[in-house]
Amino acid sequence: MNDKLEQELKSELAQLESQNLLWKPRTLNGPSCVRAKIEGKDVVMLCSNNYLGLANHRSLRKAALSAIKSHGAGSGSVRPIAGTMDLHLRLEELIAKFKHTEAALYYNSGFTANSGALPALLREGDIVISDELNHGSIIDGLRLTKAERQVYSHNDMSALETKLKEASAKNPKRILIVTDGVFSMDGDIAPLDQIVKLSEQYGAITYVDDAHGDGVLGDHGRGIVSHFKLEGRVDFEMGTFSKAFGTMGGLIATSKVAREYLLNKSRTWLLTGSHGPATVAASIAALELLEKDDRLVQKLWKNTKYYKKQLKSLGFDLGKSETPITPIMTYDSAKAQQMSKLLFDEGVYALPIVFPMVAKDKARIRTMITAEHKREDLDFAIEKIEKVGRTLGLIS
Numbered sequence: 060m061n062d063k064l065e066q067e068l069k070s071e072l073a074q075l076e077s078q079n080l081l082w083k084p085r086t087l088n089g090p091s092c093v094r095a096k097i098e099g100k101d102v103v104m105l106c107s108n109n110y111l112g113l114a115n116h117r118s119l120r121k122a123a124l125s126a127i128k129s130h131g132a133g134s135g136s137v138r139p140i141a142g143t144m145d146l147h148l149r150l151e152e153l154i155a156k157f158k159h160t161e162a163a164l165y166y167n168s169g170f171t172a173n174s175g176a177l178p179a180l181l182r183e184g185d186i187v188i189s190d191e192l193n194h195g196s197i198i199d200g201l202r203l204t205k206a207e208r209q210v211y212s213h214n215d216m217s218a219l220e221t222k223l224k225e226a227s228a229k230n231p232k233r234i235l236i237v238t239d240g241v242f243s244m245d246g247d248i249a250p251l252d253q254i255v256k257l258s259e260q261y262g263a264i265t266y267v268d269d270a271h272g273d274g275v276l277g278d279h280g281r282g283i284v285s286h287f288k289l290e291g292r293v294d295f296e297m298g299t300f301s302k303a304f305g306t307m308g309g310l311i312a313t314s315k316v317a318r319e320y321l322l323n324k325s326r327t328w329l330l331t332g333s334h335g336p337a338t339v340a341a342s343i344a345a346l347e348l349l350e351k352d353d354r355l356v357q358k359l360w361k362n363t364k365y366y367k368k369q370l371k372s373l374g375f376d377l378g379k380s381e382t383p384i385t386p387i388m389t390y391d392s393a394k395a396q397q398m399s400k401l402l403f404d405e406g407v408y409a410l411p412i413v414f415p416m417v418a419k420d421k422a423r424i425r426t427m428i429t430a431e432h433k434r435e436d437l438d439f440a441i442e443k444i445e446k447v448g449r450t451l452g453l454i455s
């Protein structure tokens with residue numbers, strides 16, 4: 060390794076460490092599930108996005124094993140050349156059916172869906188208007204476009220309308236509004252009904268990232284568009300299989316024409332090998348399961364309501380969450396780091412969220428509830444959170 064580079068990298072890493080920003084990912088010694096083993100320690104998982112417990116569900120595991128038998132371990136190619144199997148097309152059909160759209164395109168991840176579709180849709184002379192708290196994959200996608208970028212204050216509809224007025228006055232070729240559906244740091248929901256109304260009023264295009272709404276919001280977990288009953292009025296519904304659906308892959312549910320356009324123009328779709336049979340078949344199994352039965356979605360919300368109610372009654376500040384993403388506000392980043400460490404010692408795994416992921420004075424522990432948590436898991440976690448919360452003076 061080049062000596063000068065090595066020294067520079069070391070010094071940047073030391074700087075991150077001194078700011079408590081250095082990631083040292085912990086290792087799971089087994090499946091992602093509620094009673095997980097992490098680095099040899101048994102813990103109650105409180106920070107996975109496995110909202111419905113599908114990551115280790117027997118139907119998905121069975122589908123994955125059977126697809127390996129019938130289709131092999133890998134796809135062998137990028138999608139446009141020889142990497143489109145019948146399984147990929149079946150999955151796309153099911154996504155469109157689940158989302159009630161004409162068509163859908165499956166990407167390798169939510170990150171590559173955003174970072175590929177947005178630059179494909181936006182050209183020089185267009186204007187994109189983006190919520191200030193949108194996910195990094197949207198921000199990176201927008202950095203790849205030559206379109207003019209405008210940012211509006213988080214969920215502020217009058218700020219959005221001002222940006223729309225200013226954009227319209229410039230007479231651009233396209234105006235596109237992009238927002239997260241559920242915001243991953245706070246667990247609040249975008250007012251998509253109002254966004255769509257404004258979008259229609261100003262002739263804009265609407266693009267929503269439903270990564271944390273898929274499997275969580277709406278009828279059978281169909282997502283934010285179903286939650287607000289906006290079927291047919293949102294141009295692009297982006298989502299992911301890596302959270303509630305338990306597997307891996309990104310999705311864009313849209314019209315047939317837009318699917319064909321994205322398929323031809325998204326470099327993150329065209330230029331990367333496609334997912335292998337196991338992942339695709341397990342993703343199909345996830346959608347088939349949800350289409351048939353919404354009991355896991357119901358259980359997720361029952362657990363979420365119980366957990367939030369208990370923590371609130373103990374006096375914790377849960378910010379503005381409306382979803383299973385439940386921040387426990389510490390405000391102080393050292394306290395958030397300490398809380399996570401103390402919780403881990405007590406057998407509860409939850410991570411601190413500090414600057415730059417959130418503002419400097421908005422540190423928190425982010426906890427995530429799933430359908431797989433049993434009442435005793437939740438009670439165990441609540442008891443430990445209470446104990447640590449008292450030690451740190453978060454509650455009296």
Ligand SMILES: Cc1ncc(COP(=O)(O)O)c(C=O)c1O
Binds near residue numbers: 170173194299300309
């Ligand atoms: C809001 C949001 N969008 C997109 C992504 C990326 O999804 P994926 O994990 O499929 O790359 C995430 C995941 O972290 C997310 O939280």
